[in-house]
Amino acid sequence: MYIPMFYGFNWSYLLLVIVSLVLGFATQGYIRSTYSTWSKVPLPGRKSGAEVAREMLAYDGVQVAGILATPGELTDHYDPRDNTLHLSNENMNGGSVASAAVACHETGHAVQTARGYVPGKIRSALVPVVNFCSSLWMIVFIIGAFMAISGLMTLAIILFAFSVLFQLVTLPVEFDASHRAIAYLRQAGYDDTTLRGAKKVLTAAALTYVAAALTSIMQLVYLLGQTNRRN
Ligand SMILES: [Zn+2]
Incomplete structure (x- = not known):
């Protein structure tokens, strides 16, 4: 992800990598352990995640095209393109506090789309831009660094800034x-x-997004610092 070789050994770079790794591991570990704890606690009524999601959709008066099972663990997501809830097997069929929390969170995204929730619209609009920029910024940065063209490095940082914006939105x-x-x-x-369990699971999940945003902000600050030094 980073390109330290152009600058030689660099303590701020090493610190950035360590902090990013620690943040990533800590938040991933925390969501896994919190999820595991609350997936052993049965939801009153033993309803599956899919059932709870259907009830929440009915309560909010929102329709989705479908609720589909998706392979993997904690792979749950809502896709606004096909208006479909994709729930992992464990959450789709499981009757735990954790599965209800995750299923309702994904249903929350479906409700956002139905209600025209503005940050959600901005985020969706940024997806193609970020896909384009995230594959391009590093190539532009490397060429800029090799050829010592500061304009290219600035362009690379602007491209990278879009993914930071995406993480923030x-x-x-x-x-x-x-x-x-x-x-x-x-x-x-x-x-x-x-309620306590659902809050814990969803807070732990939110922390992974906070960590990702922090990491990309630190990267941006680092890139800006390096470019200024070269200039
Ligand atoms: Zn979400």
Whole structure:
């Protein structure tokens, strides 16, 4: 991801890598352990994630094209392009507090789309831009660094800044989906243990997005610092 070889050994670069790795491992470990804890706690009524998602959709008056099972662990997502909820097997069929929390969070994204939630629209609009920029910025940066063309390095940083913007816009979208999930579970009359567990699972999931955003901001600051030094 980084290109330290152009600058020789560099303490700030090493620090950046260590902090990014620690943040990544810590947040991934935290979501896995929190999820594992609450996936052992049965949801009152033993409803599966898919059932709870259907009830939340009905409560919010929102329709989706379908609820499909997706392979893998914690691979759950809502795809606004086909208006479909994709739930991992464990959350689709599992009847735990964790599966209800994740299913309701993804349903929260479907509700955002149905309601025209603006940060969600901005995020969707940024997806193709970010896909383009994230594959291009490093090539432009390397060419700029090799040929010592500071204009190219600046262009690379502008391209990279789009992915930072994307990570930042993702935060309110994720917080809002979790907020909708908890609000639904509360009004549906679930007990305090369920609400506490769902909050813990969704907070742990949110931390992974916060860590990703922090990491990309640090990268951006680092790239800016390096470019200024060269100039
Ligand atoms: Zn989400």
